[in-house]
Amino acid sequence: MCDNSELQGTTASSHNGFVRPLLTDYYLFTMAYAYWKSGKNETAVFEMFIRKNPFHGEFTIFAGLEECLNFVANFRFSDSDIAYLKETLPAGTEPEFFDFLRGLTANEVSIDAPPEGSVLFPKVPMMRVEGPLIVAQLMETTLLTLVNYASLMATNAARYRIAAGKNITLLEFGLRRAQGPDGGLSASRYAYMGGFDGTSNVLAGKLFHIPTRGTHGHAYITSFYDLGEVKNRLLAHHETGEPHDLLQLSVDWRLKLSESVLRVPAAEASDGELAAWITYAAAFPTGFMALVDTYDVRKSGLLNFCAVAMALHELGYRAVGVRIDSGDLAYLSNICRRVFGAIAEKYEVPWFADLVIVASNNINEETIVSLNEQGHSINCFGVGTHLVTCQRQPALGAVYKMVEIQGRPCIKLSEDFPKTTMPGKKNVYRLYGTDGHALVDLLQRSVEAPPCIGEKVLCRHPFQEAKRAHVIPSRVKPLLEPCWSKGALVAPLPSLEKVRAHVEASLKSVRNDHKRNLNPTPYKVSVSADLYSFIHKLWLQNAPIGELL
Structure with missing residues (x-):
């Protein structure tokens, strides 16, 4: 692949060196x-x-x-x-x-x-x-x-854009499923042209100036085992610059939220998952989004995310939201939205009710139509295989x-x-x-x-x-x-x-x-x-x- 050249004036230059007269029958x-x-x-x-x-x-x-x-x-x-x-x-x-x-x-x-x-x-x-x-x-x-x-x-x-409606964000996540590297680049380019809002494909972002998006994978979470692996506990307050113990704040919020809002035992939530998110939040305090289905969305992922999100709030930051990659997407997204709303009301944090919920579980056009009929609280769909391979x-x-x-x-x-x-x-x-x-x-x-x-x-x-x-x-x-x-x-x-x-x-x-x-x-x-x-x-x-x- 060669860098894409902008087409101006009366000349043109292909971004793909394979497209030449011998590419024919x-x-x-x-x-x-x-x-x-x-x-x-x-x-x-x-x-x-x-x-x-x-x-x-x-x-x-x-x-x-x-x-x-x-x-x-x-x-x-x-x-x-x-x-x-x-x-x-x-x-x-x-x-x-x-x-x-x-x-x-x-x-x-x-x-x-x-x-x-x-x-x-x-x-x-x-x-x-x-x-x-x-x-x-x-x-x-x-x-x-x-x-x-x-x-x-x-x-x-x-068609995905029509099914989702104009107020839902659509992200193309299909590079690893595409038919080779050229198929992956083309998929990113033409998905964006057709109405998607961004891509996970970094090279497509560079070549075609498409917004790139992404969070982290399950591997990041499972690489942490317990809270002892959090090496840097301190995070500076967004406004004052004063360092605070993000680990302790997150642990305190987990206990508080488990009793006051989520009604699930804090002891059942994964410490490794919490450790992963504390370190991730410390790295990206203004862009914290968490994949919440590694262990259990209701009993672990949602509680741990909200704990870190509220700890960040204490330090002057706003979390972005969560991603759900498995399970009953309508049911789980509605649970997440109810919990976010309850926390927003109880602790007077209005923006918390509007946290982003991303769904990315083998989404296709029919899935989106079905979710719309069921009723869901999803703000964004990450679509991969069915989009880029055009499986229908x-x-x-x-x-x-x-x-x-x-x-x-x-x-x-x-x-x-x-x-x-x-x-x-x-x-x-x-x-x-x-x-x-x-x-x-x-x-x-x-x-x-x-x-x-x-x-x-x-x-x-x-x-x-x-x-x-x-x-x-x-x-x-x-x-x-x-x-x-x-x-x-x-x-x-x-x-x-x-x-x-x-x-x-x-x-x-x-x-x-x-x-x-x-x-x-x-x-x-x-x-x-x-x-x-x-x-x-x-x-x-x-x-x-x-x-x-």
Whole structure:
């Protein structure tokens, strides 16, 4: 991995040294040679799109555009690449082909795409690539690699954000479960883009300026056995600087709280756990958060935490809260909140009632929905495995299809309608209703005039003749914007923070019934009357005519 470079002006630099032209499928080179051998390198148009939304949902967050443009900006074959291809391609491949590859760049390629972070739907182009056939074809797998996981991950994160609500903090804890180091970095980046608030991944924090969060693990607690292991008992008062015995204060508070609030014997609480937290609090008096389920949340962890937290309070500090990593999260979080509230009231410490409660026990989207239904007191979810591995659906399935070559439309037919491509270079517009929400995405031939605000537009299903409707849009938004042209970025790329904000704004423009977890309403993607006729004319021209015998 190399350090990430900010993209500014008209150049781009990839943060990942592995993303280069050889990161592709072998058959694309055999195709490229056959194209070259036949003298076929006309201008072609490819479109990337999805056939189905992930996670049984009805929306997809488009992500990975910045890395695609990094790749395009650096598209060239090195001497070592050429040497490897000479060894790998079939014997008899003409030497002039390798000279041709050595001179390839993306200077004649143009790319149009929606802004990164946009909500997209099946059949809507995520990216339109236009340029010399061989270059555009060689880019296929790499572009799909950069978009598929990124969009899947950002969509997964957005679904967690919707399930949790806007007032719950979401932290990505998935590095150790991710598919390798690159998967871990990508997961952190696109989880943040999709709506998470921070990550445990320190390198991702450095590269992408994502807030990093973390406390301690069970090993820190179990490394302490008894109170005799507390070597430095003193902590200076936050305001006066006068040293006090944090160990003695914590022991005194444990006895007091066990009798007055928690009603559990202080003798049953782990001394090793208390020792661990006294030392941790001494190290981080303004950031004390404790993992309370190492032994027993009710009988040990909660009592020991509150004891140290109140000792810190005496010295002018405020604890942050607790993390629960196992057990009945709704039940335990509510117990913690009741205890915090009781201590706040009894000892007149109002802020104690609002201590943070973090839950991190194999959380997934369904867990959050269930906890919301049960009622809980959790402020923050730490999500790992299910988020970064996208366990509900491990791949997005975006495809990259040629739709036009040298001005001639291309169509791929299939008995399975979703796999039939829509021919020709197209534009796409999002039409909005009077309530500000998106109504329909309309695909048109690139030669058509865009739809107008306030004028009736006929929107047709691309393959089912009876499905059609008129729409009078109150707002029309073109989705495809120029990104790359004549060997340079068209405009500077937005920061990760701006893309994250665009995800939130884009989701707000879609009705809630399209975003709900259970039985979401399908969003309509339609074609213009002209494109509908164009598709079906080509279909009839290319479909073989059967013969009855």
